[in-house]
Amino acid sequence: MKEFLLKYQLIVTIVVGWSLAQIIKTLIILRIEHRFVPERLIGSGGMPSSHSSTVCSLATAAAYLYSINSFEFAISAVLAIIVMHDAMGVRLETGKQAKVLNALLQENPFAWEGEVLENHLKELVGHTPLQVVCGAILGVLVGVVINNLAH
Numbered sequence: 001m002k003e004f005l006l007k008y009q010l011i012v013t014i015v016v017g018w019s020l021a022q023i024i025k026t027l028i029i030l031r032i033e034h035r036f037v038p039e040r041l042i043g044s045g046g047m048p049s050s051h052s053s054t055v056c057s058l059a060t061a062a063a064y065l066y067s068i069n070s071f072e073f074a075i076s077a078v079l080a081i082i083v084m085h086d087a088m089g090v091r092l093e094t095g096k097q098a099k100v101l102n103a104l105l106q107e108n109p110f111a112w113e114g115e116v117l118e119n120h121l122k123e124l125v126g127h128t129p130l131q132v133v134c135g136a137i138l139g140v141l142v143g144v145v146i147n148n149l150a151h
Contacts, residue, residue, distance in 0.1 A: 005146065052087065055076070
């Protein structure tokens with residue numbers, strides 16, 4: 001197991017970071033709504049941000065493997081900042097706009113034709129700052145734990 005982690009530490013960290021966030025999201029919905037929503041296992045949006053968890057676990061693993069002064073860490077950190085900013089900005093606003101459009105579609109379903117009318121626009125695509133921070137913390141923790149297991 002230790003040999004596998006040493007050889008594939010970066011990819012294992014990323015996969016675990018994403019997977020844990022998706023599982024936690026699913027469990028939170030199960031606890032709050034008392035129903036299993038399979039889409040939460042792979043979907044975007046919700047608590048914690050799996051995007052943040054993934055990119056922060058990548059940056060943490062890169063820091064351990066290559067050092068904080070490395071090119072690999074710098075690229076990972078910039079990617080993490082862009083992804084988390086986008087999740088709280090553009091993607092969060094997109095979800096809010098979808099909610100408004102869905103309400104308009106329900107009020108006047110004949111106003112639009114085609115695929116939009118047949119399919120409800122996805123509203124849960126972005127993240128609140130709290131969801132992003134929680135995902136980031138989870139990602140860093142995953143990176144630290146896997147690095148400690150590998151060494």
